[in-house]
Structures are given as C-alpha cells and as structure tokens.
Amino acid sequence: MAQSRRIQFNPNDYFFYSHDRMMRRQGEGPNIAFMTMDLDGHIAPEQLRTAVRAVFFAHPVLMGGVRFSLLSGRPFWRLPTNLQQAASDMADAAVSHDDFSTIPEGLDRAEALWQARCGPAWNLSAGPQMRVEQYTLPCSKTRVCIRWPHLLMDAEGAMLFLAELAARGVTQDAPRPIEGLHADVQLVDPLRPAGFFRRANLAIAGLRGMPTDKRLKIHTLFGATRPAYQDQQCLHRSWSGDDLAQIQSAAKDCVPPGPALYARYLAVCVIHALHRVFTDRNVESDAYLITMPHSISAAQRGAAATRPMQGNYLVSPTLIGRKSLIGDRRAMAEDITQQLADYAGANMSQKQWAVSWAANFSRAGFYQMLMRLPLGLEALSSGFSYYGPIKAPIDAICGARVLNLWGAGPLPTPPAWNPVFSRFGDTLNLSVTYARPAISDALASSFLRYIDEEMRRH
Numbered sequence: 001m002a003q004s005r006r007i008q009f010n011p012n013d014y015f016f017y018s019h020d021r022m023m024r025r026q027g028e029g030p031n032i033a034f035m036t037m038d039l040d041g042h043i044a045p046e047q048l049r050t051a052v053r054a055v056f057f058a059h060p061v062l063m064g065g066v067r068f069s070l071l072s073g074r075p076f077w078r079l080p081t082n083l084q085q086a087a088s089d090m091a092d093a094a095v096s097h098d099d100f101s102t103i104p105e106g107l108d109r110a111e112a113l114w115q116a117r118c119g120p121a122w123n124l125s126a127g128p129q130m131r132v133e134q135y136t137l138p139c140s141k142t143r144v145c146i147r148w149p150h151l152l153m154d155a156e157g158a159m160l161f162l163a164e165l166a167a168r169g170v171t172q173d174a175p176r177p178i179e180g181l182h183a184d185v186q187l188v189d190p191l192r193p194a195g196f197f198r199r200a201n202l203a204i205a206g207l208r209g210m211p212t213d214k215r216l217k218i219h220t221l222f223g224a225t226r227p228a229y230q231d232q233q234c235l236h237r238s239w240s241g242d243d244l245a246q247i248q249s250a251a252k253d254c255v256p257p258g259p260a261l262y263a264r265y266l267a268v269c270v271i272h273a274l275h276r277v278f279t280d281r282n283v284e285s286d287a288y289l290i291t292m293p294h295s296i297s298a299a300q301r302g303a304a305a306t307r308p309m310q311g312n313y314l315v316s317p318t319l320i321g322r323k324s325l326i327g328d329r330r331a332m333a334e335d336i337t338q339q340l341a342d343y344a345g346a347n348m349s350q351k352q353w354a355v356s357w358a359a360n361f362s363r364a365g366f367y368q369m370l371m372r373l374p375l376g377l378e379a380l381s382s383g384f385s386y387y388g389p390i391k392a393p394i395d396a397i398c399g400a401r402v403l404n405l406w407g408a409g410p411l412p413t414p415p416a417w418n419p420v421f422s423r424f425g426d427t428l429n430l431s432v433t434y435a436r437p438a439i440s441d442a443l444a445s446s447f448l449r450y451i452d453e454e455m456r457r458h
Contacts (some may be wrong), residue, residue: 007061008152012186013355014314014367016151017066017075021364022371023412028229029119029435031150035158035407036114036236041220041400045097045134048144048398052132053091054172055164057083061152061310062161063090063127073363077310079125090128099136110135114145118433119232119410122149130161130230142400150409154312155387155422156295158407161309163392168302169399178393180409182306182419183189188313192297193430203271203358206351213320218283218379221278222415222438230325230436232410235448240427247455255333263386264340266421266455271321273450274381276342280446282361288321294338296349315352317343329457331419383411383418406431413438419451 009017011356020031056062063086064077080086097320098113100106117133129152135143147160149403155163161179191199251265267290274288299303307313319339323334359370395402404438406429408420417434430451436442 002396005079005081005365006187007170007184008187008314009062009075009077009360010311011353011360014360015073015356016312018364018367018371019412022368026412028408028412029232030122031410032122032144032147033150033155033158033407033409034048034118034147034234035155035162035405036143036145036161037394037397037402038404039144039397039400041140041142042101042136043134043142043144043398043400044216047368048097048132048384049136051165051168051398052095053087055170056091056094056128056130057087057428058164058168059161059184059309060086061308063087063129064129065126066124068364070315072129073365074360076449086127088216093135094128095132097136098133101136101138103138106138110143114143115233117145118145118234120147120371124149124151129409130133130403130413132165134147135282137159144397153310153433154314155385155407156307156313156390157311159390159394159405160307162394162405163289163311163390165396166397166402169397170268178443180306180390182308184308185311186308187311188297188307188347190304190313191350191357199354200353202347202354206348206355208333209300209346209348213287214344216286216320216322217284217287217288218382219283220379221281221417222281222414226413228436229438232286233434233436233441233444234408235432235434235444236406236429237404237448237452238427238429240405242248244426244428248413250456253458254329256337258337260340260386263292263421264336266386267319267336267384268321268329269451269454270382270384270419270458271319271332272329272454273447274321274364275323276289276450277443277447280382285381289379290319290321290382290384291316291380292319293385294349296353309367313383316327318346319384321381334434369420370371378414380411380415382415383420385418386421404429410435415446417444419447 028419060079061077064079066075067078068075100110129148131147163178173363215395251262255261271288293314293316295313296315297307319336333411353427404427405424406422410430410433411418413435422429432448
C-alpha cells in the first residue's frame with residue numbers, strides 16, 4: 001500500500017499556524033523556535049548531514065509543505081513524492097556548517113552569527129521544515145542548533161528529533177526504538193474517547209473559563225503604538241553546582257510542597273522581576289499576566305504513551321501575579337499554587353483543547369477572523385515556561401558528548417519577550433527571547449538580571 005502523502009495538523013497546530021499567519025500580516029516576525037546543544041568534541045560535517053538525512057527519511061513530515069484542503073479549507077502537510085531523493089536534497093538544504101575553530105575570536109564570531117539567524121524568514125509551503133546549524137568552535141567544542149516553525153512541533157517534539165539525531169549519528173538504521181515516539185501519521189487525540197457532544201460541551205465551558213478578573217486593571221509595557229519589528233534576539237544563562245543548590249533551597253523555602261515546585265518558584269521570580277521592570281518604566285498595572293504551558297500529549301494514555309514527532313500538545317493557564325502580593329513571595333507562591341489547583345480542578349486542560357478542537361472546523365480565512373477576538377495574549381506581561389528532559393537519551397551527537405541543551409521561542413508584541421527555563425542533567429537554563437526594538441538590548445539584560453537576583457533571594 002502506498003504511503004499517504006498527507007499528514008493532518010492537530011487542533012493545536014492549526015492554532016499556532018493561524019497565530020503565526022496573523023502576526024506576519026501585522027508586520028511581526030515568524031514564530032520560529034530553536035533548541036541549542038553545547039557539545040564536547042568536533043563533528044565531521046558530512047557525518048551530521050548523513051544523520052539528518054536518515055532522520056528526514058524516517059520522519060518525512062520534516063520535508064513537508066503546507067497545503068490547504070479544497071473541501072475543508074484547512075491546512076495540512078504535503079509530503080514529497082520521492083522520499084529517498086527528497087531526504088538527500090533537503091538534508092543538503094537544511095544543514096549549515098561554520099568553522100570557527102582556528103579563529104582566536106571564534107566564540108564571539110559564532111555567537112554573533114547564531115544571533116543573526118534568530119527568527120529567520122521561513123517558507124512554509126516547501127520543506128525542509130527543520131534547519132540544523134553546526135558551529136565548530138575553538139577548544140574542541142561544537143554548537144548544534146535546530147530551528148523550526150512552532151506550528152510544526154513543541155519542545156517535546158524537538159527533543160524527540162534530537163533523540164533520533166543522536167541515534168542516527170551512531171547508525172542510520174537506529175535499531176533502538178526512540179522512547180516516547182511513534183510514526184508521523186499517528187496523531188494523538190487528548191480528548192479520546194469523548195464523543196462529539198461531550199467535546200462541544202467542553203469547548204463551551206472552556207470559552208466561559210477564559211476571562212480573567214475584570215476588576216483588575218491590566219497594562220503592558222506598550223501603548224497603542226509600538227515600533228516596527230526589526231529582529232529577534234536571545235539571552236541565555238545557566239546555573240549548576242552551588243548556584244543551582246542555592247536556587248533549589250530558596251524554592252523549597254518559598255513554595256508549598258507539591259508537583260511542579262520549581263516551575264512555581266520560577267514563576268514567582270519572573271513576576272517579581274516584571275514588577276521591577278514595570279516600576280523602572282513607570283507603568284502601573286494591578287497584576288502581571290504570564291503563561292505556564294504544559295503538554296497533554298500523554299493525557300488519557302498513561303506514562304507509557306507515545307506521540308508523533310510533529311505536533312503541538314500545549315495548553316496553558318494564564319497566571320495572575322497580583323501587585324498587592326509583591327514583596328510577600330510566600331503569599332504569591334501560595335496564590336500561584338491555588339490558581340494551578342483551580343485550573344486542574346476545573347479540568348481546564350481538556351476544556352482548552354476542546355476550544356482548539358472546535359476552532360479546527362474553521363476554514364483558514366474564518367480562523368483569521370477568530371484570531372482577532374480578545375484571547376488574553378494581548379494582555380500578557382511576559383511569556384513563561386519550564387520544561388525538563390524526555391526519557392529518550394540525548395547524550396551524544398555523532399560522537400560528540402552533549403554538555404547542555406536549551407532553547408526557546410519568540411512571542412509577539414505584546415509582550416515581545418519570552419523567558420523559557422529548562423533542565424538538562426544538573427544544569428538549569430534560562431533563555432530570554434525578545435523582539436527588537438520593542439524590547440531593547442538593555443531592557444532585556446535588566447529583565448534577565450532581575451530574574452537571576454529574584455531566584456537567589458531567600
């Protein structure tokens with residue numbers, strides 16, 4: 001039986017596609033996410049290219065282009081006809097190599113080039129939908145960065161790609177199965193086995209549960225006018241050893257016990273840092289709104305569940321950091337904890353997914369009309385997220401040991417910046433992406449410094 005050349009978007013993918021399309025039409029940059037690995041050792045460029053070619057062939061969605069169904073008007077991924085030839089051609093197009101190993105200022109040169117490639121132009125109509133950048137650095141170090149349109153996959157999917165890359169770097173056949181991964185065509189339905197009417201009721205309840213406290217006067221850093229988009233940049237910090245131990249101790253002292261303890265603590269720190277930024281700029285707001293995305297790819301299916309590499313499976317409460325609680329970190333931590341408990345108790349993860357499921361019936365043009373409705377994104381003070389490692393190992397790429405792994409993605413204006421925390425081994429990372437000139441380099445640096453100071457505060 002011939003393999004299908006069509007792979008559907010899931011409802012969350014359609015949302016990310018529509019939001020990306022809306023922001024481009026408003027002059028913003030595209031929503032291109034990235035994930036970066038710091039490696040010990042050098043990699044032969046052709047060895048990495050061969051591994052990428054093998055992953056592309058095993059997961060042809062990475063070579064797809066966006067098309068629209070004539071009947072439904074909805075987008076889907078259209079795969080190449082000749083996968084073998086396409087994998088070879090697209091690996092050549094996807095992989096870049098820059099050698100700075102013999103240049104005294106090689107690290108600075110590589111960093112500047114990496115920054116210049118943030119938020120690149122992207123052709124969604126033709127693959128490849130994954131770019132792999134190799135930077136050969138002095139002192140036998142390497143940086144490998146992958147970039148992809150967010151509508152293709154979330155951070156969990158990107159790490160599954162890297163797990164495949166790690167396996168194919170050993171052998172193209174990748175005999176060991178990648179834990180947590182199944183074929184591209186097998187989409188995950190977090191609402192299964194709910195029927196149509198149950199899903200419709202969940203969607204209605206989800207829409208009713210979206211409004212925030214109307215008594216709060218929420219303001220962002222931006223007025224009615226904002227500067228035209230120029231480019232994206234990213235600041236990165238990491239903590240390990242004694243620094244990480246200090247942060248962990250502060251978290252346990254501040255936050256009530258329970259799941260996502262460190263994520264809750266970091267949310268408190270980001271909110272306090274935002275207050276300092278808003279105070280510096282004389283912007284008054286009754287509260288600071290941030291997201292806290294989490295994946296529901298394994299919902300209803302247990303810990304042994306798998307998912308396709310592509311696809312977004314993200315839902316998120318909007319956390320309210322009340323200005324009245326600034327200065328009392330324990331009280332704010334308790335309030336954040338209660339908000340998350342209320343979100344879980346109201347089954348909002350399922351309800352939010354059901355809203356996306358209902359919107360999924362829209363044609364692309366009508367979806368753009370829906371995107372103009374107030375969704376809450378326009379009032380965010382900042383993005384925020386925290387993710388940990390997947391079960392599949394990402395320990396070496398083509399023989400070079402992975403020392404650290406971190407990444408993030410942009411947000412539109414407002415809020416124009418997005419702090420993303422991640423764990424790799426015994427290292428905590430923070431990547432702050434920001435849009436210039438809406439957010440200046442100096443302002444982004446201040447935000448990062450404030451977050452660091454809040455994280456260490458007992």
